[in-house]
Amino acid sequence: MQFPDDDNGQMLAAMAESGIDLTRELDVDFFLVFEDKRDAESALEELSQQQANGELELNFDEETSQWEVIVCLTMxxxxxxxxxxxxxxxxxxxxxxxxxxxxxxxxxxxxxxEFADDDHQCDEHCQH
Known part of the structure; x- marks a missing residue:
């Protein structure tokens, strides 16, 4: 697969190289960063009213001293x-x-x- 030569393309190329199947849906986390907690909370509240398909999370990043809203979308x-x-x-x-x-x-x-059980023996009850 060929990807554009930018940060997104490089990330996709690295994912493909590591064996991740880019043709199926994955949980993709998008990160929004805010200096002020109130701004992050307001954004989170607005997103929670808009987002019908996704999970939202608010975190404080001690390393950067910033608030982070994580928008997890399956896509x-x-x-x-x-x-x-x-x-x-x-x-x-x-x-x-x-x-x-x-x-x-x-x-x-x-x-x-990646975390498959190498000792597992498949039988008629397997789901994979």
């Missing part, structure tokens, strides 16, 4: 869709004096073989 990680969602969320965050700080995918997701 196929296609370049154009990721860029569009990141742009949309950045525009949204700006309304609350925040910015988008990229996206990421947890290494182990359902269906990954």
């Amino acid at each position: 196929v990680p296609e370049y154009e869709a990721l860029v569009a969602k990141e742009t949309q969320l950045n525009d949204f965050a700006k309304e609350f004096d925040g910015i988008s700080d990229g996206w990421g995918v947890m290494q182990h997701q359902e269906g990954d073989g």
Whole structure:
């Protein structure tokens, strides 16, 4: 697979190289960063009213002393869709004096073989 030569393309290339199947839905975390807790809480409240399909989380990052709203969406990680969602969320965050700080995918997701039990013997009851 070929990806554009930018941060998003490099991330997708690294994911593909590590064996992640980019053709299926994954939980993608988008990070919105705010200096002020009230701004982060206001953004979180607005997102919770808008987001019909996704999970939201508010964290304080002690390393940067900033508030982080994590928007977790289940989606196929296609370049154009990721860029569009990141742009949309950045525009949204700006309304609350925040910015988008990229996206990421947890290494182990359902269906990954990374943590598979090597001793497992398949039988007629297996679901995989």
